Amino acid sequence: MVRVSGPLRVVTDRPLLVSQVRVRAARDRAEKGGLTAAFSDTVTVQDGQLTMEVLPGPAVLDVAVTGGHSHVVRLVVPDMAAATLEQCVLAAEAASEGELRTLERLAGGVVADRDEVRRLAGEAAGSASRAASSAGAASGSAAAAGQSAASAGQSATAASGSASAASSSASAAKSSETRAGQSATAAGQSASQASQSATAAGQSATSASGSATSAGQSASAAATSATNAKTSETNAGKSASAASTSASGAATSATNAKTSETNAAGSARSAATSEQNAEDHASKAAGHEVAASGHADSAKQSADRAATIAGSTRWVGTRLEVNGKLSPDLKGERGDPGRDGTMTFEDLTPAQRASLKGDKGDPGPQGPKGDPGRPGDPATAAERVQTKDTRNTNETPGWYMSTYPQSVVSEFKSTGPVGIDRALGLYAMVYTVTPWRDRSGGYPSQTAYVGDRVLRRVGTSDTTWSDWLDTTAWEGITGKPEQFPPESHTHPWSEVTGKPSTFAPSTHSHAWSEITGKPSTFAPSSHTHTLSQISNAPSSHTSAQTASTLMSRDSGGRARVNNPVNALDIANKQYVDAVDARIDTRPAFFSAPDAPPAGVRVGDYWLDETTMKLHKITGI
Incomplete structure (x- = not known):
């Protein structure tokens, strides 16, 4: 939102008569994913100043004036934090309807770029999410492969146990063969079969990478073979049967070992499949990451383009600059002035009337006395001041301010009720001057004419008057001094009367300082002095070149000097x-x-x- 403020005089020539101001969009338009509708809102107006919060773009002010008249003012609100009302009016004057459409299309392009940025950003976020899911699936597959490898290791351990058990069965069968001669062959066969079972179990352990359960079954079969061999040893007579049973158990162990091998191969295949799935998921995750990076780059480019257009759009005088390109001059021709309105004081609201009054100023200097005016024409009855007969009343200052504000009232009064000494006269003409409707303009004052006397009083509150002051009597003059000593002054000689025609000087003398016109210097007359009369003169003289001695000529008229040193020396x-x-x-x-x-x-x-x-x- 843009904060727009400014005086009402920018949009109307009668700001004091404005009763209401409303603002609305110039037309319905899309704005920031929504719709800006042309509904009007009331604008705050205080002390002739307008303040409102509006969206950037074309707008309309509806200004209603007391008396039913209203008018419409078009605005173009710039896209900035704050703007003056005058800037918005000038922008609207500078742009025609066609240019406003162009501005709106530019704004629409910026909005479209902004929406494209949002779409691409959403796609980038989706790609990133899918990449994260793929990475999670790959991690799960890797975990499954690890579990399969662990199961295969357990199966190998179990198969090794089965081989050890089978070896024990063979050893037992060998002992049975030694103790029972008749069943030696059978016991040897049983041992041989047990050994084969152990070898098969060992091969199953070697080739298998998993299936602990099957290996356990092989171990159980090997244990059965060992038990049968022990039975053969104890019961020599039944050795052949026991050996046969042991051979059968060894065959069973081989079968079980084969099953373990098969299960281990299945576990290895499952692990390989999990590994392949993990690689596939990792590949897909890398692809999603590349796609996300591409979407992010596209989103940044669109955002930069939108920011460049938005940041480079500005007004240059009455031309619009967009991305370094200037439009033609958008200022139209000046329209015809609107018609003048009429308004009387009675049409103003009480608040508007109160706003017309300013603070009371200081009294101005006394102006020069003007020339006398020409005699006026005789007044008609309607033009004469009408005097009211209110002889028996004495109203308060507050009554005059409420009854006759900003007026002069002439009344015929009896002197007694208004507090004038009846010795001066029985009746008086009283003129009341009320400067304003309340005391902010000063209290009313009254001037009473009683015979040849002029009296005056002023209100001191809404209910009281001062005492009457007789302005024509000496005692009515306030602030006068008790004595009037003459001030120091001079008179020209022509104003002095009774002076003698001549003035004979008497014998007198003057000090040297009193003598005027005396010369500043006095040149001496021609005269001579002897050497003895010259003060500070040398006491002797000579014709020789003697320093600091007066030079005189010798008998031949000659005198001596030393060789010159300076330019002016002799x-x-x-x-x-x-x-x-x-x-x-x-x-x-x-x-x-x-x-x-x-x-x-x-x-x-x-x-x-x-x-x-x-x-x-x-x-x-």
Whole structure:
């Protein structure tokens, strides 16, 4: 389900008049293995905000407005966790009926892929179950083969016992032959037959792989042969008969051993059959496992394809993108605006009227005084304020708020009943201003005109008024100071009266700081000073190059200085002569355009500034 929310103003230009909103599917359609029917549900609306839980796809809003008028708004709800009402309206405007059918076909394809995934997953589960059953049957066959092998081992053990018993019978017969000479031959024959019975029993034990019961019978026959041989030994006279009986018993043992061999062969065949069955079941299990793997791969591919289509479907502006492909622009032409509705204040419900009122704001700044208006035309009787004669009543503030909300009432009152001092007058014109229907807009206020006096009072609760305040009397002015000292101020000279025409200055003086317009510096006039008048001057002077001493000229007008060091130092003759000697040193370097300058000598160098070639002077 998609949570859709947003203001009602998105779907109607009269949100305050909406009485009910219902939502339904645009048409009956298959959805997630079931049917989405076009039945309508009531939508929650609070403070002009709509909130609903709906299925993705085309939907319709039925918006009912007070007064019987209603209209229909088409929506397309995107497949996401939450969406705004505006997004759903814009999506519906951007998609025509044909594009909606296309979207539904795409959704149907996704559902078909999802059902194919479920079918293949079911087949894979069935194959896995059958493989498990085959594996179980193979395990049972292997267990049966093991049991057959165990039975064959037991049969072999029993046959070995029969051979041992037969050997004992032969030994007994041999002893009987020794003690009874007359029955020796018979006893030997009995022993020989017993030995043959033992050999046959041994061969039965060797060839048999099973049948413990038959081997037991052979053992019993061998035991009978031994008993007969013992009887032959005891009764020499009857040895032949006993030997014959022993031979018969040995024959019986051979027969029984043969039976054991047959039964053991049957057990071996059963074991071979069980082994073959186990191999067949194992082969079938492997085949089912391969089939299950193939079904699982097909199911994953279908699931991946469905996830790719579902994950790649999105709106790009007013075009739909499915698996990387964009549809044409689905936005249609803008329709004609709907007709304007009409609604009066009386048509509003009490809750809608209450919603029109906001919190009381702070008082605004005092505006500038406006120009006087033109004189009005004489009012007609209907336009004049009617004054009610309620001279003997004094109603409460609550009565005015319930009887005359948001109104101004003019009443003729006797001063006594409303609490006005009758000394001011017997009657008063009282104007009551009621700003709102309850105290949230402020309590009513009353202004009473009594002669040349204007009195005022305000409600302090639903049942009480404040005292009357005479606004025209001095005592009616509140917050006034007891004294009115003048504030510090100045006056221009023109406002000063009685001032003299002239002001003769009296003898006086001024401090240097009081003098204005004086110069910041004072240049001295031309004058001279003696050396003694100069402070911090050196006490002596000389024409020699003495440091930190005033320099003076000697009798010849000359003075000495040391050789210069810095650029602005004074140069003496010694220093200048040394520099001139260096200047006259050859070869020298000259530069001039076109021809060497004057003063060059042989051996000097000249740079032609025109061609920038360097020449050596070889002759003049």
